[in-house]
Amino acid sequence: MFTISVLTGAIALSILIIEQSKSLEENIHQNYLSLAGVMSKSIEAGYLAGRWPFETLSEAQKHGEIAFWLVAKSDGEIILASNSSMWGKKLPEEYFSNVTASRNIQFEGETIRLIVHPLKITEGGKNWVFCMGYSLKPVIDARNLLLERAFTSLGVVAIMATIASFLLSRNISEPIAKISRATVSVAEGNLDQHISIKTNGEIMQLADNFNKMVKDLRNQRNELEKLLKQKDEFIHQLGHDLKTPLTPMSNLLPLIIEREKDPKQKELLDVVLRNVNYMKKLVMDTLKLAKLNAPSTTLDLKKVNLSSVVRNVLDNNKFLLKENRIKVENRVKDDIFVRADELRLEEVLSNLVSNAVKCMPDGGTLTISANREDGNVVVHVKDTGVGLSEEEKERIFDEFYKVDKSRHDLASSGLGLTICKRIIERHGGRIWAESDGKYRGATINFTLPLYTDDISMQPS
Amino acid sequence: MRAARNLIITLLVSSLLCGCTQTEQFKLYGESEEENTNISTWVGCGWSIKPGEKDAVSEAISIMEEGLKGKKPEYIIAFMTVDYNVTEIVEEILKHYPGVQLYGGTSCAAVLTKDGYHTSTNGALAVMGIYSENITFGVGGAEIGDRKSAREAGRAAITEAISNAGLDGKPDIVLITASPGHEEEILSGIEEVIGEDVPVFGGSAADNTIEGKWKQITNDRVYSNGVSVTAIFTSMKIGYAFESGYLIMEKEGVITKSSGRRIYEIDGKPAADVYNEWTSGKVFGKYANQTSGKVTILANATFYPLAKKVVGVDNKTHYISIHPESVNLSDRSISVFVNVSDGERVQLMHGTWEILLNRGQTTPAKALEKGNIEKGETAFGIYIFCAGTLLAIPENERDKLPLLVGQTIGAPFIGTFTFGEQGFIEGVGNVHENLANSIVVVG
Numbered sequence: 001m002f003t004i005s006v007l008t009g010a011i012a013l014s015i016l017i018i019e020q021s022k023s024l025e026e027n028i029h030q031n032y033l034s035l036a037g038v039m040s041k042s043i044e045a046g047y048l049a050g051r052w053p054f055e056t057l058s059e060a061q062k063h064g065e066i067a068f069w070l071v072a073k074s075d076g077e078i079i080l081a082s083n084s085s086m087w088g089k090k091l092p093e094e095y096f097s098n099v100t101a102s103r104n105i106q107f108e109g110e111t112i113r114l115i116v117h118p119l120k121i122t123e124g125g126k127n128w129v130f131c132m133g134y135s136l137k138p139v140i141d142a143r144n145l146l147l148e149r150a151f152t153s154l155g156v157v158a159i160m161a162t163i164a165s166f167l168l169s170r171n172i173s174e175p176i177a178k179i180s181r182a183t184v185s186v187a188e189g190n191l192d193q194h195i196s197i198k199t200n201g202e203i204m205q206l207a208d209n210f211n212k213m214v215k216d217l218r219n220q221r222n223e224l225e226k227l228l229k230q231k232d233e234f235i236h237q238l239g240h241d242l243k244t245p246l247t248p249m250s251n252l253l254p255l256i257i258e259r260e261k262d263p264k265q266k267e268l269l270d271v272v273l274r275n276v277n278y279m280k281k282l283v284m285d286t287l288k289l290a291k292l293n294a295p296s297t298t299l300d301l302k303k304v305n306l307s308s309v310v311r312n313v314l315d316n317n318k319f320l321l322k323e324n325r326i327k328v329e330n331r332v333k334d335d336i337f338v339r340a341d342e343l344r345l346e347e348v349l350s351n352l353v354s355n356a357v358k359c360m361p362d363g364g365t366l367t368i369s370a371n372r373e374d375g376n377v378v379v380h381v382k383d384t385g386v387g388l389s390e391e392e393k394e395r396i397f398d399e400f401y402k403v404d405k406s407r408h409d410l411a412s413s414g415l416g417l418t419i420c421k422r423i424i425e426r427h428g429g430r431i432w433a434e435s436d437g438k439y440r441g442a443t444i445n446f447t448l449p450l451y452t453d454d455i456s457m458q459p460s
Numbered sequence: 461m462r463a464a465r466n467l468i469i470t471l472l473v474s475s476l477l478c479g480c481t482q483t484e485q486f487k488l489y490g491e492s493e494e495e496n497t498n499i500s501t502w503v504g505c506g507w508s509i510k511p512g513e514k515d516a517v518s519e520a521i522s523i524m525e526e527g528l529k530g531k532k533p534e535y536i537i538a539f540m541t542v543d544y545n546v547t548e549i550v551e552e553i554l555k556h557y558p559g560v561q562l563y564g565g566t567s568c569a570a571v572l573t574k575d576g577y578h579t580s581t582n583g584a585l586a587v588m589g590i591y592s593e594n595i596t597f598g599v600g601g602a603e604i605g606d607r608k609s610a611r612e613a614g615r616a617a618i619t620e621a622i623s624n625a626g627l628d629g630k631p632d633i634v635l636i637t638a639s640p641g642h643e644e645e646i647l648s649g650i651e652e653v654i655g656e657d658v659p660v661f662g663g664s665a666a667d668n669t670i671e672g673k674w675k676q677i678t679n680d681r682v683y684s685n686g687v688s689v690t691a692i693f694t695s696m697k698i699g700y701a702f703e704s705g706y707l708i709m710e711k712e713g714v715i716t717k718s719s720g721r722r723i724y725e726i727d728g729k730p731a732a733d734v735y736n737e738w739t740s741g742k743v744f745g746k747y748a749n750q751t752s753g754k755v756t757i758l759a760n761a762t763f764y765p766l767a768k769k770v771v772g773v774d775n776k777t778h779y780i781s782i783h784p785e786s787v788n789l790s791d792r793s794i795s796v797f798v799n800v801s802d803g804e805r806v807q808l809m810h811g812t813w814e815i816l817l818n819r820g821q822t823t824p825a826k827a828l829e830k831g832n833i834e835k836g837e838t839a840f841g842i843y844i845f846c847a848g849t850l851l852a853i854p855e856n857e858r859d860k861l862p863l864l865v866g867q868t869i870g871a872p873f874i875g876t877f878t879f880g881e882q883g884f885i886e887g888v889g890n891v892h893e894n895l896a897n898s899i900v901v902v903g
Contacts, residue, residue, distance in 0.1 A: 084576060090489035
């Protein structure tokens with residue numbers, strides 16, 4: 001903008017000065033034209049009187065910046081001139097004219113305006129001419145001086161504006177930009193920002209306040225991380241403490257049941273075993289979820305053939321599917337590759353398949369399909385089961401949420417879909433449920449990043 | 461950096477917008493040389509303003525020889541300013557051309573040739589050499605001091621000149637360079653030998669400051685107070701013109717008291733007062749009321765000279781111009797540069813430097829007409845111009861004088877600035893006057 005302003009100003013000023021000098025030049029030229037007319041008339045009178053008007057010509061030459069004058073006969077011979085070197089020479093034909101004409105020429109290193117004035121003296125039907133050249137140097141010098149002064153002023157203004165702009169930039173714009181960038185960085189989670197601004201006044205006050213705020217946030221984050229870490233450690237420890245006694249119970253109870261002869265005792269022991277296994281699954285799933293939530297847990301991302309994983313999962317659950325009379329349709333094409341942790345992807349699909357089976361207690365159809373969309377792969381796991389209400393669609397991924405609360409389902413910890421959600425989110429994707437309502441089946445959709453060769457595409 | 465970039469852009473724009481207009485170079489074609497149809501006469505003119513007589517002569521001769529195209533001159537005219545040692549100039553010329561007939565004298569301030577107006581504080585020298593199958597030259601001279609009178613000196617000079625020409629009879633025209641002061645007597649002496657009908661043209665030798673440093677040259681002799689003449693015998697056409705060019709004013713009177721070259725009274729009144737009245741005080745008005753002393757009026761009087769009104773045998777009125785030199789405020793007399801006598805009518809004249817400069821073309825034109833010579837037929841010219849009228853022309857305009865002469869006659873010429881002029885007026889005879897210019901052309 002500054003450059004454009006300066007350029008515009010320079011061009012406008014130049015045009016103005018040049019127009020002014022052209023106007024001045026024209027006025028001067030008119031004066032010289034009049035003078036040439038007077039000198040021509042005196043020459044014509046002198047010719048008739050037999051006496052050249054040297055006094056008039058000499059006086060006229062004193063006015064202004066006349067470089068030379070001459071009188072040329074119709075054959076070009078110069079018979080009178082202010083410069084003795086011109087006498088006897090010939091004026092080229094191109095300078096002759098029947099009307100008063102002007103042109104710019106170079107004479108002795110100077111730009112001269114030449115006026116050619118035909119005289120009323122004829123020979124062979126052709127006029128003699130009077131020529132007068134006057135220097136354009138005063139006009140050119142005046143114009144150049146004006147331009148020089150104008151551009152010196154403009155240059156000074158430009159320098160001052162640049163300095164002002166620099167000072168403004170250094171003292172205001174730049175500090176604000178710094179604060180703005182730091183704010184964006186903080187919003188993106190980088191709490192290590194510190195702004196160093198050496199200026200006075202409100203800007204520095206703002207920077208100080210910003211630094212203080214970031215410091216507080218950093219401390220709070222550190223505190224939170226500490227608490228989260230403590231929580232994770234607590235959960236991990238609790239999980240181990242809970243799992244430890246449950247493991248021998250779940251291992252030993254089947255042996256005891258096998259050896260128990262009393263059917264009633266055996267039934268009671270089955271109940272205990274089922275609850276122990278539920279507790280164990282709950283603890284395991286809780287630990288799994290805790291581990292997924294831990295920042296230290298990383299995914300083993302690689303190129304995974306989605307269709308292959310789906311086939312594995314279906315194969316692993318084939319007895320379950322057969323037992324529950326579930327018809328399976330695998331519509332995932334073989335050429336779909338995702339960037340994923342294969343084991344965890346299997347866990348997701350396995351949970352979804354297991355969940356779908358539960359939703360189809362009287363049998364049904366399980367359809368798994370996938371399509372590419374905007375750099376991702378969208379996977380659809382559709383069942384023809386009990387369907388979901390609006391509330392259920394929103395909450396089924398919540399921890400410990402169960403669709404059917406009236407039943408104490410010991411086969412489900414309530415964390416399966418939560419674990420799926422966490423895994424998918426760790427892959428940078430999202431998971432959601434769709435259903436047309438109760439008893440109309442449901443579809444669990446999730447996205448995974450489409451595999452490309454650009455290794456910079458890493459999910460957060 | 462941005463600021464510097466902006467400044468550079470600004471200045472570049474300004475330089476572009478300043479505008480660079482392409483203009484053509486003004487050129488004139490070279491001079492068109494007049495083809496001289498006179499193939500019997502070879503003339504060369506040379507000049508120099510170099511310091512030192514030897515170098516000046518060497519340069520002038522070198523230029524002169526270009527015009528002579530290999531011919532050896534049999535006659536040389538030399539005019540020079542008194543800044544040179546005239547004797548040494550003569551010696552140098554004669555070293556180049558031993559035995560050549562050499563004629564000339566000193567000029568005031570400058571000399572002329574077709575190449576221009578030559579002047580310098582070193583000195584100015586012009587030479588013109590002539591070789592002609594149709595002209596015979598004879599140069600003679602005499603020192604006035606060696607003779608009983610100026611008249612006798614005139615006689616002796618022309619006699620010697622005719623003798624040196626080797627021909628009998630009267631010359632067709634005579635050139636004269638005399639010392640100022642006795643021109644009328646000298647002319648009388650010459651006319652005693654050749655008669656009153658042979659034109660005698662020339663001028664009184666001059667110096668730069670009227671100090672008597674003038675010289676006259678006769679072959680190998682240099683006079684300080686002498687006369688040098690050239691007798692010319694030729695079958696070629698001769699043209700000449702002699703005029704002052706001034707405008708004749710109405711004021712006139714009769715010299716009622718005079719002596720030699722001093723006018724005491726005009727119409728019975730003090731000459732100075734009459735002159736002052738005629739000129740409305742423009743010449744010496746501010747001194748007019750003084751009653752003693754002498755005031756030099758040379759410069760102002762150049763524009764207001766007097767003229768002797770003479771009626772020729774052809775009943776035509778002619779005006780012999782007189783240059784007032786000074787006014788004696790005691791006896792109210794006017795000193796002039798010509799002889800005056802009681803009963804002569806005098807009339808006031810007036811001129812401007814423009815009139816005087818224009819004579820450079822009007823007088824030669826009249827000479828060509830007089831001799832019935834076409835411009836292309838002219839072989840050479842000898843031009844005489846009063847030093848007083850030269851000094852009246854602005855310095856920056858003087859270089860136009862030789863250009864006008866050369867343009868008119870279209871031939872080589874030599875010119876000198878004199879302290880008196882002699883020439884022939886039809887119906888009157890040979891006269892001496894002031895403030896005049898003359899030219900002799902041969903073609």
